[in-house]
Structures are given as structure tokens and as C-alpha cells.
Amino acid sequence: MMGAIEGPLPADTRAPPAAATPVAAPRLQAPLHPLFTRGGWIAFCAAAFVLLVALPVANLTLPEAHPLHVPDHLVTLLGKIMCYAIVALAMDLIWGYAGILSLGHGLFFALGGYAMGMYLMRSIGREGVYHSDLPDFMVFLDWKAYPWYWSFTDHFWYAALLVVLVPGVLAFVFGFFAFRSRIKGVYFSIITQALTYAFMLLFFRNDTGFGGNNGFTDFKRILGFPIATPEARLALFAITAAFLLSFLLLARYLVTSRLGRVLTAIRDAESRVMFCGYNPVHYKLFVWTLSAVLCGIAGALYVPQVGIINPGEMSPANSIEIAIWAAVGGRGTLIGPIAGAFIVNGAKSWFTQAFPEFWLFVLGLMFVLVTLFLPQGVVGLFRRRARSGR
């Protein structure tokens, strides 16, 4: 340092500003950001055909002995997993792209489910055990009327509004304070975990007015149709599939837009994003709220298919499992977390029948192995294969 500052100045201290002349550059092409490649579109349409046409037809029309017959329980299982896949997709938007790990996404899922559940409970009418206008659990608590927050829930449109608004508003308010205070990383994850736990405790209480630890069940009909028929099951299945596919398109649109590139930039170098003039709070809040709304819709589709919602859905373990689906499938790929939801839940469904006591070990092992050997998840494995095979 000393020598440098004391030494004689270089002879040419005023180099001519050669770089000032703007260089005439050949024209750049705007990079294309297609929603899907051609192969991707073909796969997407094939998936849509299978889910929306082939599978329902195979379930309804083919006789049980037929090799291509799709049994009812498989329809229910796949419908349920597609709801999980929507949640995994929502998780990928916030975790895979914006780098914010939420361990409370089960809460938004459950809130959407409860909002739909309120409508389904009121659709039971007087067919409950006590033949009352009120749901059985309220009769049991000796309540005489619906509490105020049950108002209008006998209208489907209102319940549908709640499905979107409750998780959305909660996420927005929570996110606003968390992101404005620049809470990040593991601190954010822990707070979301605490949030879902707190809500679970709240919903466990009978006097909260949501059926306590039993939650809502014993639904009879939806929009006037009996809920337990094969037709209703297939309709819900197809609607869920349609939602999953359109949310995939929506998510692709987001991540291929400039906004999507800002999100990944926030994940990789947030301070640079700020000094570029973007306010990361807005971007995080947007994708966080959207993610919560997607979870709420998934929950609303889930409840009529499985026929029950209870506070167990808000347990911290459930939310952690969502993160595992995304990690197993491959973060930041959209299709990966959807695949992850199918792989993990498919395995869960098989294991809990065959070796119920080992499932949690298998789940843990799966997570460890993927973290150690497949940082890009299953999709990353395929991509690596495709690249080395070329």
C-alpha cells in the first residue's frame, strides 16, 4: 500500500476515453419465454386427456373385470393427490422460485377446506343425527343459533369466496409484517410453523365453532347433488384435475415472466434486487399470497372428496410434509413438486396399507436421500440423464 501511494504516477494518467464511443452492435433477439416447449405442450395435453376424459370413462363404463378398469378407490386417491399436487405447486412458487421456505402451508390448505366444509355442513340440512337445523356438534354444545361467522355459508358462492379470501387475507397480513420486517430464512420458516400450530390449537377448541377435534364430516350433498355417488366423485375428480392443470399454466406464466425472473433474483441476491430499484416486499407478498390462495382452493377441493376436515390438517408435521413433496420432486421446476406429491403420497398410500409402522421411517429416509443425492429432486435426476444421454 505504502509503496503504491508514494511511488511515481504512471506516465499516462489520463487515458483517452476509448470506451466512450458506443459500439454498433448486431441486433439482439429477444429471448423467447414460452410457457412450454412443444414436447411440454404435448405432455400437457396428454395429461389433460387422461385426467379429464380417459380416466373418468374407464371408471364409469368399463366393467370391473376389464384390465383397464379404474377402480373407485383409485379415483378417490388420485383426486386427493391432485389436491396435494396443487399445494406442492404453490409451495414451489414460494420456496423453489422466491427462496422462502414456508412450514405453514398446511394452514392455508386447512382454512380453504374449512371454508368449503362450512358450506357442506349446512347442506346437510336436517339429516344430521339430531335432525336439527344446526350441525350436530353445535347441538351437542347446546348452541341455539349459528355464530356470526357462519352467516351466509349456506350459499356456495359465499363459501367459495371464503375459500379464496380467508387464506389470502391471512397470508397477506402475515406476509406484510414479516416481509416488511425483513424476516427471512429459517426465522420465517419457524414463524410459519408456529402460526399453523397456533391455529391448530385454536381449531381444536370446541367453542371456536368449527367442530373441535372432530372437525366437519358426514357430508350429504354438494350443490344439491348427493356427494357419495360415483358421478359426484368423478365430477370432483375432473374439476380438481382442471384446477391443477390451469394452476400449472398460471404458474408457468408467472415464472416465465419478468416478474418470475425478479423472484429468482430475490432468491439469489436480494440486496442487488433492491439496488436495482425493485421493492422485494411487494414481490414476495404477491407470490406468498397467491401461494396461500392456491393452497386454500386445493383444500376446498380436497374436503368434499375425502369427506372430512379436522384440525389435524394444521399440524406442523403436515406442513413439513408439503416441503418434502416439493424437495423430492425438485424445487424450482413446477412439474417436479407435482410429481413429488404423486410419488410421496403414492408411496404413502401403499406403505400405510402394507407396512403401516414403517411409513414415517421411509418418508424420513426418502427426504434424507433426496437431500444428499438429488439436490434437484427426481426431475433433476431425469434432466441429468437426458443431458448425459445426448
Added chain:
Amino acid sequence: MTATVVHGIDAGSSGAFTEAGMRVASHDVDTTHGPILYLDDVSVSFDGFKALNKLCLTIDDGELRCIIGPNGAGKTTMMDVITGKTRPDAGTVFFGQAIDLTQMTEPEIAHAGIGRKFQKPTVFEQHSAFENLELAMKADKRARTTLSARLGSADLDRIAETLALIQLRDQVDRPAGLLSHGQKQWLEIGMLLMQEPRLLLLDEPVAGMTDEETLRTAELCQSLAGRHSVVVVEHDMDFIARIARTVTVLHEGSVLAEGPMDAVQADPRVIEVYLGR
């Protein structure tokens, strides 16, 4: 400010964020009285350590200013204060005549026309060089407009021009994480230029560069002066000597000496600071 952020997310209703300076175009900076940046009596302390101690500094419009000083002199803290990363305990920081930087957030300051290069090159490593420049480009940077933003041909020309200037034409589609250290430094400078700032703050722009790259960076810095005001913090004295017009020496959080390079080098106090007592 805090109350207005709510609206900004859907960017719908409010001009609230706008009022706070988000879209202050850089040509709005009032420099009719000469200086583009005033720091007056600025003090910052961390746990009792005075990183900046009544620092007074003025940068003229279009000037190229070099700032040197031993480690811990407060150079980076000064940049943090100017860019809104650190709030000063005392003192005033003005951009032009009318923009009080101490009241603004980092993105607002960036929009007002101050670009900053970090000591460690900070680019978006997963994005291509092209996308880095695209994201940095001066534009309406609110979430809703960004969602539907498309590149026009004028934007492409600007990006192409900047790529040529920072010599990354051949690396256009390469993820920035795969560029060499010097190329990352240039890409970051290129990103600053895409913001079309009035004032550029360059924190150690030639750290880790080869001699040839350093030479080119010196040329680049000089070409920027005039069109932009440039503040360079560097340890590389050859580089400073090559580009310096006015040099400011910081020591223990305040200005120790200021003037032409040879005058500063001859200043006995400066020599003592660099020699140690």
C-alpha cells in the same frame, strides 16, 4: 412509507409509492447549484465504534471522484448511508438540492438515480448475462407492470450496446454464475448503466481483475464521468492514479485530505495514516 406499501403490491390504487420517490426520474435531480451529492456532518456508530464521524463530502455533477483510505476508514459505510442500507445517526445526506436520501428506502434511492456496485461482485448467478441486464434496466419496477413487461426493440438495442461496452457480447446467454470474476465485475457495472443512474458508486471495481481488465475498467470509468457522476472506492493505487482527478482520503470516519492525486500523496498526514504511527 410503511403504510403505503400495502397498496403497492397490486400496484393498483395508489400513487403512494410513487409519491415516495419510486418513479422519480433521474433527470429530476436538481443540480442547479452544482453538487449532485452532499453529505454533511454524517455520523454512524456501531456499538460505540464510530464508522463515520461528522463526515462532510460534496460530489459535483459529472465529477469522477476517487475515495481511498485504510481499512475501517468508513468507505463502505459511507456507500451504505448514501444508498439507504444504513441510516445515519446524525447528519444530512442530499441528492441534488431536494432529495433527502435519509428518508428513502433502497429501491427508492435506486429509482432516484443512484446505482451501486458492491465490493464483492453481486449479480444474479442463475440468470444469463442478458437477463441480468434486462432486470436492471430502467423501467417501471412495480410488481404488476413487471408481470406483463416485454422487451421492445429500443430495450434490446440498449442491452446490446451495454453488452458491447462491457465486452460480454459472446457470453450473452451464459449464466452469470459461470462468468469469470472480472466479467462479473463488468456485468455488475453494466447493470448499473442499464439503470441510467445520475450517480454511480463503485466499491472496489477492479478487485480481482487482471492488469488488462483493470486498464479497460479505468477507461470505462473515465468514459462514464461527465455523463454520470462517479464515485470510486479502491485500494489499487495504480488504478486510482490512472483515473483520479480529485481524490478524497478518508480516515476514521471523516475526510483527512482532499485534492489532486499528487497533492494528496505528498500530504504528510496521509503518509502517516498509510505508514501507521
